[in-house]
Amino acid sequence: MMTPAALTKRAAPVLACIGLLAVWQVASLALKNDSFPTAIEAVRAIPDILGDKESLLNILASLRRMAIGFGVAVLVSIPLGLLMGRSRSIAAFFNPLLMVIYPVPKAALMPIIMLWLGVGDVTKTLVIFLGVSLPVIYHSFEGAKAVEEKMLWSGAAMGLSPAQRLVRIVLPAALPEILTGCRTGLVLALITMITSEMIARQSGAGNILFNALDMGQYDTVFAMIIIVGAMGIFLDALFERARARLVRWSEPQFDMPLSFS
């Protein structure tokens, strides 16, 4: 039997969604604008998209690029961030470089990359990679810097080599921080995925969305927004679950309530 509090907690996101759709419905009925379909029209268009083989292949292609871009970025960024956090000379080398790249919107680099690598998968995956890398590097770097020195000394006294200390002490100790970076990276992967497909149309979820926009199929446009949004929410929830499991040892003991509940 669930307590009322737990029930509320479970139901809250669903209620929020229903509330949002209701506001949408009322607003679109009130505005009576062609380019603003009602929530019901948009939701009705979802099965059409997901039932269409072509669209499904497009969405899968997007997800594949996103997975590869995200995966490679994480695999490269974590070691780099950790090395930067533990070695002053490596940090001194990469820091200025990253400082320059950091504020540049990665999609703004697309024209150049397209010029060099074409409009195919490689370009789009590379942009996703760039978008994900920076937050992951930054958080790994901060996490590695904050590792307590005495912990590393304890490891050294037990006979761990510098490389072993990096993998077996710095990595786990910085894991909570690293995963915070990965979570930001995941959301950014979704954003850059759609943006890249908007710039270089050819395939993908972003392609469906913007093609529909060009052809004035506004219910499809809004249905795609719902699909992409749902994908984001689902991936984030999945990641959050894995993260909570991996760093259970570091979660704070007592919740500091931010609300008055």
Place this chain on the structure above:
Amino acid sequence: MKARQNGRGSNDAPHVCEGDGLSGRFLAKLVLLNVRASETRYGMTVVAARSSEWMRPVTSQEPASAIIEIDRVSQVFQTSARKDHLALSDISLTIEEGAFVSILGPSGCGKSTLLYIVGGFVSPTSGMAKIKGHAITGPGPDRGPVFQEFALFPWKTVLGNVMYGPRQQGVRAAEAEAQSRALIEMVGLKGFESFYPKELSGGMKQRVALARTLAYHPEVLLMDEPFGALDAHTRTRLQNDLLTIWERDRKTVLFVTHSVDEAVFLSDKVVMMSKSPGRIRQVIDIDLPRPRRRNELLLDPRYQKYVVDIERMFDESDEAGPVS
């Protein structure tokens, strides 16, 4: 060497059981496990020593060789105010193999720094430290630190922390676990094996830190106020346990403390330091019989005299030097 020591221990385990109640029994178990571990590891047979060797007192009468030599060590720190701070000035100290040496001094006199230099974690600005005649250039499993800040691995459970060293040294998982469980029991944390460090109190963390270092059998223990955060009762119990371990294994111990009682009770030698710059004021030999029993010692006028004398010396240094 190790195997022989362990053999001696297991041979004499019954003595300890009679004398020391609970903790002795835990220790006996522990030592037996060690013997098994070293047999399999080095393929040696265990040579049991004569019991007379065990009985022999280990004070200054025995010709002991120096294991650690600290030779004119100074340490200068660059502070944030861009001023040089002389934390240790011209420290020379020789520590004999198997000796229990305490370092006593006011806060900030460089006790921890001296320990870090012996541990190889910090290299001195000038002078050098040696272990068994070789210059100390870095940390190694022959010197086991117990830090003031505990420095437990927060992603490992209590058992995982204690097993870490033996596993790193190549002890098989089952053996490492059995040894570690016995050690955890000895430091009074039975039942907490699967707790994470964040779920422990300060005193409990300190006990895990002690067990974690003892688990990989360093020849020299470098202990930085290891009992500082404990309540009086646990403190006394762990002091006794440490003495029992020490009397059996004859590990060399370098022990930093604020407490004059503790230093006199445990040590063969008390090194008194003074502050700004950190210097050795005096080295006092504590000539009290072993094995020491706390209740007997507290009544011993010689013990009382050591404590009073050392406390008086501190008061004098406070009056002489600039007081902080």
